Amino acid sequence: MPVFECEGRMYEVDEDGFLQEPERWSQDVAKDFAQTEAIADLTDGHWKVINYIRNYYLQFGIAPMVRKLCKETGYKLNEIYQLFPSGPAKGACKLAGLPKPTGCV
Amino acid sequence: MDDASNGKPKTELLDQLEEGPWPSFVKEIKAASQGSEKATDLLRQLERSYEERKGHWKHGGMVGVLGYGGGVIGRYSDLPEEFPQVAHFHTMRVNHPAGWFYTSDALRTICDIWERHGSGMTNMHGSTGDIILLGTTTDQLEPTFQELAQNGFDLGGSGSAVRTPNCCVGMARCEWACFDTMKLCYDVTQAYQDELHRPAFAYKFKFKFAGCPNDCVASIARADLSVIGTWKDDIQVDDAEVANYAAAGVDIQKEVCDLCPTKTMGWDGKKLSIDNRECVHCMHCINVLPKALRPGKERGAVVLIGAKAPIMQGALLSSVLIPFVPAEELLDTLKELVKRIWDFWDEYGTNRERVGELIQRVGMPAFLDGIGLEPVPEMVAAPRDNPYIFFETKNGGAK
Numbered sequence: 001m002p003v004f005e006c007e008g009r010m011y012e013v014d015e016d017g018f019l020q021e022p023e024r025w026s027q028d029v030a031k032d033f034a035q036t037e038a039i040a041d042l043t044d045g046h047w048k049v050i051n052y053i054r055n056y057y058l059q060f061g062i063a064p065m066v067r068k069l070c071k072e073t074g075y076k077l078n079e080i081y082q083l084f085p086s087g088p089a090k091g092a093c094k095l096a097g098l099p100k101p102t103g104c105v
Numbered sequence: 106m107d108d109a110s111n112g113k114p115k116t117e118l119l120d121q122l123e124e125g126p127w128p129s130f131v132k133e134i135k136a137a138s139q140g141s142e143k144a145t146d147l148l149r150q151l152e153r154s155y156e157e158r159k160g161h162w163k164h165g166g167m168v169g170v171l172g173y174g175g176g177v178i179g180r181y182s183d184l185p186e187e188f189p190q191v192a193h194f195h196t197m198r199v200n201h202p203a204g205w206f207y208t209s210d211a212l213r214t215i216c217d218i219w220e221r222h223g224s225g226m227t228n229m230h231g232s233t234g235d236i237i238l239l240g241t242t243t244d245q246l247e248p249t250f251q252e253l254a255q256n257g258f259d260l261g262g263s264g265s266a267v268r269t270p271n272c273c274v275g276m277a278r279c280e281w282a283c284f285d286t287m288k289l290c291y292d293v294t295q296a297y298q299d300e301l302h303r304p305a306f307a308y309k310f311k312f313k314f315a316g317c318p319n320d321c322v323a324s325i326a327r328a329d330l331s332v333i334g335t336w337k338d339d340i341q342v343d344d345a346e347v348a349n350y351a352a353a354g355v356d357i358q359k360e361v362c363d364l365c366p367t368k369t370m371g372w373d374g375k376k377l378s379i380d381n382r383e384c385v386h387c388m389h390c391i392n393v394l395p396k397a398l399r400p401g402k403e404r405g406a407v408v409l410i411g412a413k414a415p416i417m418q419g420a421l422l423s424s425v426l427i428p429f430v431p432a433e434e435l436l437d438t439l440k441e442l443v444k445r446i447w448d449f450w451d452e453y454g455t456n457r458e459r460v461g462e463l464i465q466r467v468g469m470p471a472f473l474d475g476i477g478l479e480p481v482p483e484m485v486a487a488p489r490d491n492p493y494i495f496f497e498t499k500n501g502g503a504k
């Protein structure tokens with residue numbers, strides 16, 4: 001299993017860099033992973049998206065559909081890509097500590 | 106597992122695929138393995154798959170380039186220690202030019218880029234229509250993308266997005282094209298760049314454009330939205346050329362008239378007559394007598410919806426949505442229509458449900474109502490034989 005290391009902190013990840021131990025997630029973990037997604041600083045906008053995805057995941061066990069994500073956060077899809085350059089699935093879900101999404105986002 | 110005598114991978118089972126008169130992907134991968142270690146490991150892993158009757162690619166990698174949510178298909182071997190060169194073997198899809206026209210320079214450029222950044226192996230073209238670049242590692246994706254972009258290429262669609270629109274060669278080479286397929290394909294590609302690169306749908310959405318009912322891109326079987334050229338007036342007939350065919354030995358009665366699906370043609374040994382009201386535009390007669398017959402002059406296209414290959418559920422053929430759109434109105438009509446279709450699909454489609462499946466589930470009447478179209482007889486297969494459709498004669502009585 002690959003390991004992602006950030007300033008001495010080690011995380012088990014899958015081959016695409018998604019966190020393998022969802023219970024380890026915290027805001028600091030999201031900050032560490034932000035570096036792997038070409039995001040310099042996590043702004044309020046980022047947190048709005050991350051928190052929405054995280055809460056949806058805790059409630060339903062899956063990632064929200066893209067359309068729902070946009071509707072609920074009020075961001076257009078291209079604005080989400082401005083926040084998370086690799087997109088909602090690969091970028092935002094990774095920072096929210098979700099295992100790799102299989103379907104929707 | 107290698108053949109000790111020559112250091113080449115052992116490929117007993119794969120070798121069988123080279124037999125026979127057909128082109129063989131095994132032959133091509135072997136040729137590529139002369140210069141590429143990735144191709145060698147690919148052969149080894151493939152041989153193993155045939156031995157064990159089991160695929161060795163893991164399902165569903167998620168990799169990509171910045172700014173796009175598609176265009177790259179992540180692929181990992183589940184035997185990375187044994188076949189390290191294909192441990193990562195991602196595919197990149199590159200948007201092909203409409204009609205697949207390239208200069209040899211452009212092809213060389215793509216091949217050079219791919220030899221630097223990937224396995225060097227390509228698939229021209231995949232069933233999506235895209236240029237498929239086979240086999241690279243995650244760290245090479247962004248550099249490849251940048252280099253492709255600098256040379257005027259863009260990635261194609263993948264995932265739950267608009268897939269790279271695809272068309273037949275149309276007016277560039279084919280006299281039967283009833284509209285400019287290449288232009289429409291290009292315009293649609295440009296119009297939906299966002300939807301192509303940033304997946305936002307329940308599932309994929311494919312556009313395909315065929316210039317005439319011969320449908321050389323099989324749009325009726327594979328596109329969610331098929332646009333197929335057709336004509337409204339009469340088939341153009343050149344009597345002198347018909348006579349030439351007859352003189353050259355073509356049995357007009359047997360090979361043309363008798364094979365017309367609606368038997369709407371007559372041949373008295375001198376003149377070919379067509380009752381165009383009964384013609385279903387199948388192209389048969391035109392295909393047999395290309396010099397003598399051609400599509401009418403009032404040209405445009407029929408827009409159909411809902412085809413798909415059998416992946417999640419069974420295969421579907423598309424159904425007529427708009428029986429005729431004049432060629433010059435196609436782009437605007439499509440834009441308006443697609444907006445309504447996507448709104449409906451967004452609202453009612455479930456995850457991984459193609460538009461055609463949604464229509465099957467809710468029923469065509471509900472779908473038409475949802476997108477604001479009136480039902481017309483052309484939407485029904487064989488309307489004249491359908492007991493649920495009532496035709497009226499011109500002066501009002503039932504037919």
Ligand code: SF4
Nearest residue numbers: 273279282316317321
């Ligand atoms: S679909 Fe028709 S117009 Fe297009 S290439 Fe084929 S025969 Fe020609």
Ligand code: SF4
Nearest residue numbers: 365384385387388390
């Ligand atoms: S196009 Fe087909 S249906 Fe029409 S006249 Fe020719 S053979 Fe008959």
